[in-house]
Amino acid sequence: MAKVVFTKLCSQFDSCCFLKNFTEKYEKHGLEYVRDELFRELSKDTSLGRLDRRRVLIVLDDVSNTKQLDELKSEAPPLGPSSKVIITSRDKHVLNGRVDKIHEAKALSYNNSLELFNLKAFHKDGYESEYEELIKRALAYAKGIPLALTVLGSLLQSRPVDQWESALRKLERLAIEGIQVVLKLSYDGLDDEVREIFLDIACFFKGRSREYVEAMLDIFGFHASIGLGIVDKALISLHHGVVWMHDLIQSMAFEIVRKECKNPGGRSRLWNSNEIIDVLKDNRGSGAIQGISLCLSQIKDFELSAYVFREVANLRLLKLYSPNDKGSCTVKLPSGLQSFPNS
The missing domain is CATH 1.10.10 (Arc Repressor Mutant, subunit A)
Structure with a gap:
């Protein structure tokens, strides 16, 4: 919805920026990265003068906490009269006291749900009569959530009636409300x-x-x-x-990996810095681990045992990184790469 509003309104403003995936960029790259991207977009047309004289439209998409907003606001120069800032968030607390008005996203109406679902399931607006009752069941489960309608429609696309019946029966048998069940059903259908x-x-x-x-x-x-x-x-x-x-x-996807084993050392993929450090420092890795991605920006220097990777015999990916060259963590490997599996 924010994209639609942005597209409709942007021609009325001197400068515009749709800053998507705000939280992800902030957490991976930091405040300066987000700030620079924002003002780089707003300052493209230098002939319009300073920002405090321009009518500006900004969308901050997916903001997850108040600290992010407060830090960005402290770095931002004043904007021109009649400028607008739109913020999307799944946490209403982020918006309380910081915005003029809150618009709550509503579920799609039945007719709009039907239109979106049909486009995904049949690539057209109509459908054959044998699917009518099954479509009603699918729409009742998706509850007007666009992502659920999209994923469920794509899952059932080009499938015969009996496969629709089987998939919907599985959803209804689980009797769990929420989009995650719909998403997991689509994952289960992969080879x-x-x-x-x-x-x-x-x-x-x-x-x-x-x-x-x-x-x-x-x-x-x-x-x-x-x-x-x-x-x-x-x-x-x-x-x-x-x-x-x-x-x-x-x-x-993260939840699927977490459920592989209560102990992180028994999971196929590790991306949480604290869990990775615990596994490696305490030598609690196993042959289940296939990939590790460790962000070094939030941790201090640490030394790894010469034998730690001998336990991780099926490791095929090790990524150690610090976004935007931030942080000065040093990873010490006493045995170099000799203890790494060939993969």
């Missing part, structure tokens, strides 16, 4: 290799270029071109050559 590709993208490669992701997947021995076909299932998307997924779908 084993594509599931692995999906989890790799969620845990390690979201936001990277398609060329990079395909190259990495090929190195791992996956069929990348086939695996990226999950675009058709609405689990991932491609925007300007970048591989992306909705944050709710990524959260579902």
Whole structure:
């Protein structure tokens, strides 16, 4: 909805910026990165003079806490008269006391839900009469949530009636309200290799270029071109050559990995810095671990045992990084790379 509003209004302003995925960029790269991207967009047309003389439209998409807003506000210069700032958030507390008006996102009406679902399931507005009751059941489950309608429609696309019946019966048997069940059903429909590709993208490669992701997947021995076909299932998307997924779908992927084992050392993929450090320092890794992505910006120097990676015999990806060269953490590997598995 924010994108639609932005598109409709932007021609009425001197400068505009839609800053999408605000929280993710803030947490990965920091305040300065977000601030610079914002003002780089707003300052493209230097002939319009200073920002405090321009009528500006800004959308901050997906803000998760008040600290992010307060820090950005402290860095921001004044904007011109009649400027507008739109903030989207899943936490109403972030907006309370900071905005003039709060608009709560409503579920789609039945007719709009039907239109969106049909476009995904049939690629047209109409449908055959044998699907009518099944469509009503699908819409009742999705409850007007656009992402649920999109994923469920894509899952059922081009399938015969008996497969619709089976999928919907499974959803209704679980009797759990919420979009995660719909998303998990779509994941369950993937074959084993594509599931692995999906989890790799969620845990390690979201936001990277398609060329990079395909190259990495090929190195791992996956069929990348086939695996990226999950675009058709609405689990991932491609925007300007970048591989992306909705944050709710990524959260579902994280939960799948967490449920593999209560102990992080027994999971296939690790991305939480605290969990990774605990696993490596205490030598609690196992052959289950396939990939580790460790952000160094929030941790101090640490030394790894010469034998820690001998336990992680199936490791195929180790990423140690500090966004925007922030932080000065040093990772000490006494045995160098000798203890790493060949993969």
